Amino acid sequence: MKEVKVSVIGFGTVGAGVVDILLGNADVIATRTGVVLKLTRIADLDIKRDRGVKVPDGVLTTDSTEAIEAADVVIELIGGTTIARKIILQALNAGKSVVTANKALLAHYGAELFEAARKNGVDLFYEASVGGGIPIIKALREGLAANRINRICGILNGTCNYILTRMENEHADFASVLADAQKLGYAEANPSLDIDGFDTAHKTVILASLACGRWFGMDDVHVEGINGLDSRDIEYAAKAGYRIKLLGIIKNINGAIQMRVHPTLVATDSMIANISDVFNGVMVEGDMVGRTLFYGRGAGRQATASAVVADIIDIGRNLIYGTSQRVPCFKEGQLYERLSPMDEIESRYYLRFTVDDCPGVVAGISKILSEHSISIASLIQEEHTDADGSVPLVVLTHPASEKEMKQALEKIGAMPFNRAPVRLLRIETI
Amino acid sequence: MKEVKVSVIGFGTVGAGVVDILLGNADVIATRTGVVLKLTRIADLDIKRDRGVKVPDGVLTTDSTEAIEAADVVIELIGGTTIARKIILQALNAGKSVVTANKALLAHYGAELFEAARKNGVDLFYEASVGGGIPIIKALREGLAANRINRICGILNGTCNYILTRMENEHADFASVLADAQKLGYAEANPSLDIDGFDTAHKTVILASLACGRWFGMDDVHVEGINGLDSRDIEYAAKAGYRIKLLGIIKNINGAIQMRVHPTLVATDSMIANISDVFNGVMVEGDMVGRTLFYGRGAGRQATASAVVADIIDIGRNLIYGTSQRVPCFKEGQLYERLSPMDEIESRYYLRFTVDDCPGVVAGISKILSEHSISIASLIQEEHTDADGSVPLVVLTHPASEKEMKQALEKIGAMPFNRAPVRLLRIETI
Numbered sequence: 001m002k003e004v005k006v007s008v009i010g011f012g013t014v015g016a017g018v019v020d021i022l023l024g025n026a027d028v029i030a031t032r033t034g035v036v037l038k039l040t041r042i043a044d045l046d047i048k049r050d051r052g053v054k055v056p057d058g059v060l061t062t063d064s065t066e067a068i069e070a071a072d073v074v075i076e077l078i079g080g081t082t083i084a085r086k087i088i089l090q091a092l093n094a095g096k097s098v099v100t101a102n103k104a105l106l107a108h109y110g111a112e113l114f115e116a117a118r119k120n121g122v123d124l125f126y127e128a129s130v131g132g133g134i135p136i137i138k139a140l141r142e143g144l145a146a147n148r149i150n151r152i153c154g155i156l157n158g159t160c161n162y163i164l165t166r167m168e169n170e171h172a173d174f175a176s177v178l179a180d181a182q183k184l185g186y187a188e189a190n191p192s193l194d195i196d197g198f199d200t201a202h203k204t205v206i207l208a209s210l211a212c213g214r215w216f217g218m219d220d221v222h223v224e225g226i227n228g229l230d231s232r233d234i235e236y237a238a239k240a241g242y243r244i245k246l247l248g249i250i251k252n253i254n255g256a257i258q259m260r261v262h263p264t265l266v267a268t269d270s271m272i273a274n275i276s277d278v279f280n281g282v283m284v285e286g287d288m289v290g291r292t293l294f295y296g297r298g299a300g301r302q303a304t305a306s307a308v309v310a311d312i313i314d315i316g317r318n319l320i321y322g323t324s325q326r327v328p329c330f331k332e333g334q335l336y337e338r339l340s341p342m343d344e345i346e347s348r349y350y351l352r353f354t355v356d357d358c359p360g361v362v363a364g365i366s367k368i369l370s371e372h373s374i375s376i377a378s379l380i381q382e383e384h385t386d387a388d389g390s391v392p393l394v395v396l397t398h399p400a401s402e403k404e405m406k407q408a409l410e411k412i413g414a415m416p417f418n419r420a421p422v423r424l425l426r427i428e429t430i
Numbered sequence: 431m432k433e434v435k436v437s438v439i440g441f442g443t444v445g446a447g448v449v450d451i452l453l454g455n456a457d458v459i460a461t462r463t464g465v466v467l468k469l470t471r472i473a474d475l476d477i478k479r480d481r482g483v484k485v486p487d488g489v490l491t492t493d494s495t496e497a498i499e500a501a502d503v504v505i506e507l508i509g510g511t512t513i514a515r516k517i518i519l520q521a522l523n524a525g526k527s528v529v530t531a532n533k534a535l536l537a538h539y540g541a542e543l544f545e546a547a548r549k550n551g552v553d554l555f556y557e558a559s560v561g562g563g564i565p566i567i568k569a570l571r572e573g574l575a576a577n578r579i580n581r582i583c584g585i586l587n588g589t590c591n592y593i594l595t596r597m598e599n600e601h602a603d604f605a606s607v608l609a610d611a612q613k614l615g616y617a618e619a620n621p622s623l624d625i626d627g628f629d630t631a632h633k634t635v636i637l638a639s640l641a642c643g644r645w646f647g648m649d650d651v652h653v654e655g656i657n658g659l660d661s662r663d664i665e666y667a668a669k670a671g672y673r674i675k676l677l678g679i680i681k682n683i684n685g686a687i688q689m690r691v692h693p694t695l696v697a698t699d700s701m702i703a704n705i706s707d708v709f710n711g712v713m714v715e716g717d718m719v720g721r722t723l724f725y726g727r728g729a730g731r732q733a734t735a736s737a738v739v740a741d742i743i744d745i746g747r748n749l750i751y752g753t754s755q756r757v758p759c760f761k762e763g764q765l766y767e768r769l770s771p772m773d774e775i776e777s778r779y780y781l782r783f784t785v786d787d788c789p790g791v792v793a794g795i796s797k798i799l800s801e802h803s804i805s806i807a808s809l810i811q812e813e814h815t816d817a818d819g820s821v822p823l824v825v826l827t828h829p830a831s832e833k834e835m836k837q838a839l840e841k842i843g844a845m846p847f848n849r850a851p852v853r854l855l856r857i858e859t860i
Contacts, residue, residue: 025578028577029575032571034758034761135572138565138568138569138573139565142565142744143557145743213462271704274699275701286563288450288451289563289733292727293723294723294724305576306574307573310572310573310576313575313576317756323753323756326751327747331463334461335458
């Protein structure tokens with residue numbers, strides 16, 4: 001058994017979790033895998049603060065270069081896209097394999113980093129960057145390697161899923177649940193990265209790149225968050241048999257790739273609709289395996305650290321056998337033809353109109369929809385008038401073209417009976 | 431890119447699926463992994479029957495030895511535990527790596543086969559033996575390698591899950607659903623392996639062995655099937671907020687391992703309760719990652735073949751890099767202390783009594799339960815008398831000792847008010 005020396009750079013929440021596992025589960029890991037992991041250095045600017053882990057003497061340092069030099073494997077857990085990028089490149093160029101959980105960095109600079117890993121003949125693994133503790137990247141890259149990936153739909157952000165779960169369960173509005181989530185530590189003081197969908201988009205870029213064999217960027221993904229989602233939509237969706245989830249969706253329709261993040265209606269009795277609270281889940285549909293789902297904690301100290309250490313073990317095996325890049329961190333090779341612009345997609349839609357309570361409204365709306373080949377699947381109009389005299393009218397459609405839908409809604413929006421902009425949500429059959 | 435020559439032995443349903451993938455997805459696999467898989471031989475006693483796959487000339491043979499000699503990797507898909515065992519040993523001893531989906535063989539002869547692989551320095555992989563297309567073995571061995579595994583609960587048999595789903599949805603009885611499942615090809619003419627729980631037990635042995643580091647045998651697992659399950663129990667369970675699933679359960683309680691297969695009540699809103707029809711799902715709980723779930727098709731030509739080919743790719747990578755046994759097919763190393771006998775387990779229980787409709791029955795039952803420290807969590811007694819004048823009485827308990835429960839039920843069973851044997855089912859909180 002060969003010892004693998006590990007340096008952790010960034011001693012925050014996940015860093016402390018990794019140190020926990022390296023110290024606490026070293027025996028289990030050695031027994032199970034034959035790989036002996038030794039914590040060599042922990043580098044952080046602040047090495048005084050107590051993280052609730054008893055660190056061996058001589059391990060803490062403020063010098064990241066020293067930490068890189070002392071290690072076989074460098075664990076980047078600083079976050080952000082500036083210093084983290086420099087440190088990873090420094091480590092790779094020093095011939096060290098790297099593990100990171102940094103999805104933003106990968107979504108923006110993945111291609112550059114993978115090229116550096118390739119050039120230096122080392123590994124750069126990132127299991128923890130998507131789905132926290134769920135081994136979804138290994139599943140895509142190895143477990144499902146025999147498949148063409150036709151579709152991926154993922155609940156990839158625990159904060160959003162927590163907010164949506166509480167809005168549904170408590171019939172509460174977005175702002176108050178967000179405020180409470182911030183108090184409880186489930187949402188950041190600046191929650192934009194989560195609630196505006198960017199974190200989900202980073203992860204969607206990573207999954208899509210692995211599925212398609214080209215490293216995409218943030219410009220390739222359409223992003224809508226849950227910011228300001230109206231609780232009425234959650235309730236109307238429930239009445240129609242759906243839940244609203246923020247999904248990262250990747251579809252391969254005959255070589256044309258859709259990549260989008262938006263709040264999505266999913267059938268209440270589907271597996272993905274039953275993923276609650278901070279949990280994550282990824283549905284992967286392969287041409288051979290059919291539909292699979294991977295579920296677990298998408299964030300948190302220990303779950304994320306579990307994925308980081310799995311990568312360290314993989315790299316340890318590669319170091320012992322001298323087979324770095326046996327499974328390349330990213331394998332170029334075009335498995336698709338082109339990206340679909342949003343106008344080209346087909347989807348089912350949920351539309352909520354806020355209209356005058358007068359004759360001809362349903363007729364007017366349904367006529368325009370029909371002129372754009374949009375077929376109504378169901379319609380909810382309740383005997384209920386809002387304080388301002390307007391009534392809500394909810395329409396669920398059969399599959400329709402996004403382009404036709406946009407044109408139809410422009411026309412409908414110009415009709416005099418509208419009291420508020422139309423709310424559009426997409427429906428995904430999973 | 432090196433070519434890896436693959437011989438498939440056994441050209442049945444899964445064999446045809448593997449051939450399908452090797453011929454149809456060879457380009458995707460080469461692009462994604464850099465491994466070029468070449469189908470060299472298909473050996474079967476019957477090489478005339480049309481399997482719906484166009485096989486290249488010169489590939490079909492009735493000579494398994496020739497198929498072994500021609501290959502780098504041998505795929506055993508014959509099934510059974512006699513010829514399959516011989517062929518695998520022959521291949522391993524000839525220095526060929528082997529892939530199998532044969533859970534019965536592994537549950538009975540795993541230790542012998544792994545030893546032969548180790549001795550010959552080759553791989554013996556078996557991803558398809560548990561959970562069909564779900565990459566659960568890779569998850570246990572690699573993705574979750576940083577964890578102590580505290581619990582595994584799996585729906586591991588599609589036939590049973592299909593029968594249970596239909597019994598619940600259609601309020602139908604076991605015998606009629608089984609007969610229909612047989613007509614539709616979802617259950618075998620001789621269904622015992624499935625409905626008596628043995629197939630689930632084979633898979634439970636495999637999962638437990640991987641989690642614990644010792645290759646267990648069928649004698650180590652307690653097995654109860656769904657044969658003859660009463661539809662009334664499904665309905666009472668539903669009223670109490672539960673569904674009945676046939677689970678393989680593995681628990682590590684401070685080093686003492688429970689390994690059991692039985693129909694189990696799980697809360698209706700849990701992820702595992704929502705796994706329907708022929709689908710499988712495995713919940714794995716690690717000390718770091720917490721609760722994870724892996725879901726997908728547990729059987730069928732293409733899904734099972736997806737897992738077989740993932741193993742072939744892994745072996746292909748090992749052949750290219752000269753690193754067979756980099757991830758050992760089974761790594762000995764005791765991660766537990768001892769096996770728990772059933773008497774030692776603790777569980778919550780569902781009990782259905784069939785009793786006379788007379789005073790003192792509830793008092794009599796509850797007194798005896800209480801004397802054995804069994805606490806009642808809820809009780810269902812409806813105003814309803816069966817044709818014979820008996821009434822059903824359903825009790826759900828808090829966690830209690832199996833040993834105390836047995837003793838209590840012996841005493842209760844001896845009371846004069848019983849009209850039929852008590853029905854005991856266990857409840858698992860997931």
